[in-house]
Amino acid sequence: MKNFVINDLGNTIATFDYAYDVNDSRIAKSVDRNGDGTPETVERYVLDGGEIALVFDGVGNQTERFFHGVGVDEVIAVEKPGTGNVHPTAHIRYKFS
């Protein structure tokens, strides 16, 4: 699914492109923030039970790992690989939509 941001002159100034699996869960997102046809941001997702577990960039580097609680869309921590950091997200709920 591709979404366009159009200015008053009818020119595309940004594009958001989403890909979904057969269960309608998002598995990829690319964002062309300046409308030149080349995305500046690409994310590919690995799902675990319908929740995003891992995020990779456009060249296959892992950028995030999510730790989920028992609630729906309950992220309890986010790890940024390569940084050695795991950030608790207590009392914060994320909705990946």
Ligand SMILES: [Ca+2]
């Ligand atoms: Ca671009």
